[in-house]
Amino acid sequence: MKRGSLTARVLLFASVWAVIALVAIAIVISQLYRTGSERAFADLLRAHLNSVINAVTINEQGRLAGNPQLGDLVFDQPGSGWIWLVEPLGGLDGPRLASISIGEEAIPSPSLEILPFGDRYQRSYAADDGFGNHLEVIETEVELDNQGHAARFRVGGNRAVLEAEIADFSANLYLALALFGIGSLIVNAIAILYGLRPLDHARQALGRIRAGEAQQLDGSFPREIAPLAGEINALIEANHRVIERARMQVGNLAHSLKTPIAVLINESRDMTPAHASLVRTQAETMQAQVQTYLDRARIAAQRGSVLARTEAAPVIERLVRVMAKLNRDLDFAADIEPRDAVLAMESQDLEEALGNLVENAAKFARNKVVVRLRPAPAVEGERPMVRIDIDDDGPGLDDEGMREAMKRGRRLDESKPGTGLGLSIVGEIASEYKGSFTLARGESGGLSARLTLPALITEA
Structure with a gap:
């Protein structure tokens, strides 16, 4: 699709918006899932904490007793990162109670000055165990009897499990959204291309008019384009x-x-x-x-007519043949590239301009006249042009002579027939078609007349 294409603009806008929307959706859903997973993780730890509190008492010896069964084998696997821990406080004697998974390791906790208990008389913090696991710990302190004996209860869960679950969900989410996005882009592209097809038909119809193959826009157009x-x-x-x-x-x-x-x-x-x-x-x-x-x-x-068109090669070749018959002592040649060049002008105007130049070249040439057609250097934002050079091997003109020759009615050689209007007419024809006409010294030493004219580009 070419630069400035309406189809390209719509496709680009739709694609960019779809990508931005899907990325935003992915980020929002992933963040929502993380928030929900962390909340569920914390609720699970609180539930385990309550189970441990309900399972621990003080025995007759005044020590902590109990065997909490939390229904999950990870608490019985050393180094799993899932632990529960009950430590005596105050005047309560005896060892601590702990899950098999923690062994004899100690779990550090921040001081109450740094992290006090909250509304539920609980606090949550991150900690590392002796196995290198990153834990999320829920802690509270509970009075176990009416004698003021209390214990500190802590339950910890391995954050790697939580992060792995979030990462797995995010990966599946991104994959699903990527597949959905690719499918949406394909469907959008098909819909846009199909929806804008009537504009392409109109462009092709205009191209046929410019190429002289039609006189008006033919075809059935949708309601929005028909007017x-x-x-x-x-x-x-x-x-x-x-x-x-x-x-x-x-x-x-x-x-x-x-x-x-x-x-x-x-x-x-x-x-x-x-x-x-x-x-x-x-x-x-x-x-x-x-x-x-x-x-x-x-x-x-x-x-200003879009119907004006002339194939350059037939006009140039016909003119060269005629001039060769009228001037049998001269060699006339035509060098045309590209052969299918089409000019946005009337054939009789091209014939008149070239006829004046070739006839003028024949008057002063010694042996040869060459007519060359080449594409002119492209200028961005300007219509395409072609350059036609008529070169002779005559005596040529100096700079002052060239300026005088371009003036209306001036004849530099009175021995040659003519009115002195030929070059002026050529310049006026070129100017009317937004082209240009200049004189220069040719490679063979003679005069080189350069005519720059608008070309016609037909699009399929």
């Missing part, structure tokens, strides 16, 4: 009517001026030679200038 297609067709039809009207008016004007000018030229034959030459010269110049401005009016009317 736009109708407006474009109406615009094309209005443009066509304007062009036809301009052509008719140009033809009428040319016809109305042709006869009076012809009468002036004929009448000049009955005058004295001096007066006749003056009138004939001025009438011919007037005729050429009138034709030039009529052509400019026609070009201005045609320039």
